[in-house]
Amino acid sequence: MTLDLQAEHQATGVDAAAAAARRVVDALVRSGDLSGADMSEVADRLNAVADDLEAAAPPLRDRLVDMWRGDGNTRHDPVTGPENPIAPPLEYTAADSRTIEATATLGLPYQGPPSSVHGGISALLLDHTLGVANGWAGKSGMTAELTLRYHRLTPLFEPLTISARQVSVDGRRIRTVGAIQAGGEDCVTAEGLFIAKYPPRPR
Numbered sequence: 358m359t360l361d362l363q364a365e366h367q368a369t370g371v372d373a374a375a376a377a378a379r380r381v382v383d384a385l386v387r388s389g390d391l392s393g394a395d396m397s398e399v400a401d402r403l404n405a406v407a408d409d410l411e412a413a414a415p416p417l418r419d420r421l422v423d424m425w426r427g428d429g430n431t432r433h434d435p436v437t438g439p440e441n442p443i444a445p446p447l448e449y450t451a452a453d454s455r456t457i458e459a460t461a462t463l464g465l466p467y468q469g470p471p472s473s474v475h476g477g478i479s480a481l482l483l484d485h486t487l488g489v490a491n492g493w494a495g496k497s498g499m500t501a502e503l504t505l506r507y508h509r510l511t512p513l514f515e516p517l518t519i520s521a522r523q524v525s526v527d528g529r530r531i532r533t534v535g536a537i538q539a540g541g542e543d544c545v546t547a548e549g550l551f552i553a554k555y556p557p558r559p560r
């Protein structure tokens with residue numbers, strides 16, 4: 358089976374709502390206390406939206422089964438998930454049979470050091486990208502160790518290339534490397550040990 362590297366997108370429905378929520382988060386972080394908007398009115402409107410969503414939400418168990426349906430890529434994860442507002446979201450393409458990559462430009466919600474990507478966000482993007490590279494290469498597992506080296510600040514507002522490649526499989530031990538680059542330079546590099554183990558999807 359060939360892994361489908363990109364979650365199927367819907368131009369409408371929850372994907373469109375998640376994209377709107379991403380805009381809201383970005384606009385809120387952009388605004389801070391310097392905005393001319395009436396923030397208590399904004400809070401009321403956002404709480405009204407949350408009230409509507411919570412009232413219409415399915416039972417948690419039904420949603421868990423639904424979000425893990427099938428065997429391919431998920432649509433809800435915090436890195437590629439088009440229906441998850443905290444996902445940038447990344448869209449992977451295959452560079453070769455063991456290597457995948459994505460391009461993303463991150464904004465203020467992902468800031469750590471000034472005008473730079475938070476180190477934990479870089480770790481999140483790399484952990485997930487290494488994991489998906491394993492699936493693409495044909496043997497996946499759970500992260501047992503993830504070693505990161507932060508070479509230089511990772512800029513916000515500039516295109517980043519996030520890539521990963523499976524380098525070896527030895528029994529249940531899978532070794533995978535990856536990087537976040539800006540302008541062709543390594544910002545963060547990663548080495549991961551994954552152990553082949555597959556927690557069952559809720560059915």
Ligand SMILES: CC(C)(COP(=O)(O)OP(=O)(O)OC[C@H]1O[C@@H](n2cnc3c(N)ncnc32)[C@H](O)[C@@H]1OP(=O)(O)O)[C@@H](O)C(=O)NCCC(=O)NCCSC(=O)Cc1ccccc1
Nearest residue numbers: 484485488489497498499500501502528529530550552554
């Ligand atoms: C799965 C495992 C890591 C290993 O447990 P078990 O199955 O009980 O393994 P067992 O003890 O039977 O050892 C087997 C072999 O492995 C070796 N070995 C084991 N550990 C280490 C080590 N640290 N360092 C070195 N070696 C280690 C051990 O010595 C043994 O070697 P041997 O065969 O004797 O030569 C478990 O601790 C766990 O679930 N941890 C939580 C993982 C977790 O939450 N991760 C984050 C979520 S995943 C994610 O986000 C990424 C993702 C994104 C997208 C898509 C997909 C993925």
